[in-house]
Amino acid sequence: MVEAAMVLPILILVVFSLILVMVHYYENHHGQIVLHKEMLAQVQESDTVFRIRKRTQENQTKLDGMVNHILKDEKQHRIYDLQPAAWIRLGEMAGLEDG
Numbered sequence: 001m002v003e004a005a006m007v008l009p010i011l012i013l014v015v016f017s018l019i020l021v022m023v024h025y026y027e028n029h030h031g032q033i034v035l036h037k038e039m040l041a042q043v044q045e046s047d048t049v050f051r052i053r054k055r056t057q058e059n060q061t062k063l064d065g066m067v068n069h070i071l072k073d074e075k076q077h078r079i080y081d082l083q084p085a086a087w088i089r090l091g092e093m094a095g096l097e098d099g
Contacts (some may be wrong), residue, residue, distance in 0.1 A: 017063055021071065024061035028073050031057055039079045049090060051081040 035057050042053065055077045063069045 020061065020063050024059070024063075024071050024073075027061070028059045028075075031059055032075060032077070035077055039077060043079055043081045046081050047083070047086075048081055049083055049086040053079050053081055 035055060039053060039055065057075045057077065059073045059075075061071045063071060
């Protein structure tokens with residue numbers, strides 16, 4: 001009976017901590033998806049010939065359970081804004097066509 005009284009709270013805290021870690025990584029993944037959609041929308045609306053767009057996403061979660069810890073994830077995203085038709089027109093205007 002004494003062992004169950006000691007082990008059960010520790011087990012509950014471990015399970016709670018693992019759930020918080022899973023939630024942290026889900027929020028991180030969801031944030032990456034949202035940022036990717038936003039960057040794709042920006043590229044589709046853009047009229048520049050070439051541009052590299054960069055954004056940084058930071059996700060932070062505080063774990064309270066068996067261990068007090070802060071999980072941090074920082075991701076750098078990059079997307080290339082390239083308009084092929086504008087490149088072709090630019091090459092024709094500059095006289096860079098083959099032939």
